[in-house]
Amino acid sequence: MTDKDKAKPEDATVSPAEAYVVKDPEAMARNIARMLEELGKAASAWVEPRERGEISDTMSEPMADMVKTFSKVGEYWLSDPKRAIEAQTSLLSGYFDLWSKSMHKLAGDQADTPAAPPPRPADKRFADPEWETNPFFDLLKNTYLVTSQWANKLVTDSQGLDAHTRHKAEFYVKQITSALSPANFLITNPELYKETVASNGENLVRGMHMLAEDIEAGHGELKLRQSDLSKFKVGENIAMTPGKVIAQDDICQIIQYAPATDKVLKRPLMIVPPWINKFYILDLNPQKSFIRWAVEQGHTVFVISWVNPDRRHAKKDWEAYAREGIGFALDTIETVTGEKKVNAIGYCVGGTLLAATLALHAQEKDRRIASVTFFTTQTDFTHAGDLKVFADEAQIGSIEAAMEKNGYLDGSKMATAFNMLRASDLIWPFVVNNYLKGKDPMPFDLLYWNSDATRMPAANHSYYLRNCYLENNLSHDRMQLAGHTLHLKDIKIPAYNLAAREDHIAPARSAYIGGRMLGGPVTYVMAGSGHIAGVVNPPAAGKYQFWSDGPADGDFDKWVDGAKETPGSWWPHWHAWVSDLAGSKVPVREPGGGRLEPIEDAPGSYVQVKV
Known part of the structure; x- marks a missing residue:
């Protein structure tokens, strides 16, 4: 054995402390x-x-x-x-x-x-x-x-x-x-x-x-990158379901999606997304898209795409969003399809607006919405989670003062608030990865959507914070809208109330309590995971589970204890529920129906506007 061979074992042994020793002080100094x-x-x-x-x-x-x-x-x-x-x-x-x-x-x-x-x-x-x-x-x-x-x-x-x-x-x-x-x-x-x-x-x-x-x-504010934004473009590899914008007004565009079946269910489906972030959370890509899946089940799907507001929209309040958003969509759907009844879905704050609008419609004898589905929606805010931390008189007053300057709340403020709900997952790992490790984040469509923030009109956002988070008026029969005092018990149509077990924004308990205040039959379902993943869970993924058929009487804990757990997605369960209400099959309806000239291809131009 040579001397060189004898040296190999000794050289191969590296002390753990070696990993902490600077090998090239000059290079380190230059880089510092x-x-x-x-x-x-x-x-x-x-x-x-x-x-x-x-x-x-x-x-x-x-x-x-x-x-x-x-x-x-x-x-x-x-x-x-x-x-x-x-x-x-x-x-x-x-x-x-x-x-x-x-x-x-x-x-x-x-x-x-x-x-x-x-x-x-x-x-x-x-x-x-x-x-x-x-x-x-x-x-x-x-x-x-x-x-x-x-x-x-x-x-x-x-x-x-x-x-x-x-x-x-x-x-x-x-x-x-x-x-x-x-x-x-x-x-x-x-x-x-x-x-x-x-x-x-x-x-x-x-x-x-x-x-x-x-x-x-961020124009002077830290805009924390959570995904490689260069890998996504709305309308090209995200929000891709074929359709047309068939109508628009000051606060929204109405998208009708092209049919994907030989026949369609008679009653159209209208989706009211939140205006905090953008509607394409329900159309991230063909594999995850709830919108595409619903079209493939035979629904004629219409979606409200909210405007990304600016100073011109400062005075647009909840009544405007109810009339010029939901009301405008209902008028458009009736014009295109001839149908006077729709099944409606509301997601998060879109669901809260939809519930308020339904209570208003009940007093106005407007019965065009024949069934309602709520995705992770709160109508009672007693147990509204950590967002209530930001909802006291002093803090809301401060937000209102900030909105007074431009007529809206900058979308980054809401994005930061949502990220703070899970800071250990949505803030600090990215700070470490981006600024200390110096690594670009991975491309992830959900986090791309999360970073595509929207502004909130001053009048709308102030009304929402005060009437929902601060005063909880909707569930206490005190909310005033269009000259009416609203009552949830007036909503007597069938309701499918979906919550998510780990939801930090609309906790499952909160959604359950609010649903019990409705005046009609309510099917409560609790999905696994959180506010987004619990909803965007296509059957093909085989992920998570959902709970259903808990005891109709009693509190939330009693319902959970008695509910049946089913592996996988809740989407087929919902479709079985809504298809019973959607009527027989009719010939397919192309966007515009020959009655309205399409304005542009989906996903439209409103969703493209950045903050």
Whole structure:
């Protein structure tokens, strides 16, 4: 054996610490200088619109609200010295247990010792093996988990807080703990640290360049990219179902989709999507498209595509959206098909508007909507989830003041609020991937849609926040629309009420309670997954499940306990329900029906307008 051969085993043994050692200090120094240059560009992109007066930051208001909320929690713990000492002792005890465990691990003792609470199941933040095997990162991670758990417990154990203050405190603690995770920082994340060393800081140069680009794209605000936006184009590889825009007014276009069967069901299907984001969530691609699937089942499908509003639409309120949106669609459908009855679907806030419109129609003796389907829709906002954190008089007043300037709420504000509901999934992983790892996000149609934000007209959005989230007027028979006081019990048509078990925006319990306030027969169904994936779940995917046929009487928990679980998509279940109401088959109807001249191809021009 030669000396060279003898050296091979020794050279092949690399110490784990080697991954943390900079191999090329000169290259690292050059890249740090380049990173700082890119960071300077990002800072300039942020500062310049503010210097020109184009942006006025309002961060002081939410920060003040956070401090005010936490001060009420602090009052409870500090008002009693014994209670304060117990809280401090609890935290210090957790830290001592962690230290003891770490010392045992360093000594090679695997005996049972007090352990930190484990990360949540499949927590991707701590997927790197060194969070477990490296004593430093293991201690860091568990210290973070103990502290987060302790902070949450301070809020949950606080007495004397009103429900809204407690809810805000829980939400703010969740935001802070998500932001302060050691996985979000270069020095405290082993994967990031090793990647930076291996590339001599190239990842940080790319990341700061992307940060500058994203602030420029947001015109001085960070427009966090969650998907590779260059890979999608509406009308080409997204929102592709064939159809025509057959009518339009100031606030919407009406799309009729081309038939895909030899005959169609007699009663047309009208879809009222939310105007927060765009309708093509129901037409992402041919495999996921609910619209295409419904057409293939024999429905004549009409969809409202809402305008992306600007200053001209500032005064468009809920009555305008009911009359010029839903009413206009009903008039158009009757003109094209000759049918005086439709089956209607409302999704999220589109469903809330549809419910209010149905209550109005009941008083006006307008019976053109013969059945209604609600997709993850709230009509009672008692249990409306974390979005209620933003709905108190002070915060709504602040939003109204901001809308006064331009006549609308910028879509990025709502996008940020929705992302904050799941910050650990929708904000911080992308911050780490984009700006610290310097990697472009993967193309994902759902996240492309999520980033394609829409504005909200001032009058419309103010009415929605006050009447639904703040005062809960619709479910308490106090909502005023077109000179009428609305009553949900007046809605006596058959209803299919779809909720999603993990919905953070329209919680399943909330949808269930609201559905019980309707005056007609209600079929409640709960899909697996959340607000989007629970709805956009085509049968061919074979994913998730749904629950149905729970006991008709009783509360939500009783319904869940008694419901039947069925694997897969709820779409066929819904079709069986609605097809019984849709009548016999009739000859197919082409877009426009020979009565209206199509304006343009689907998905139309309104949906193409960017913020």
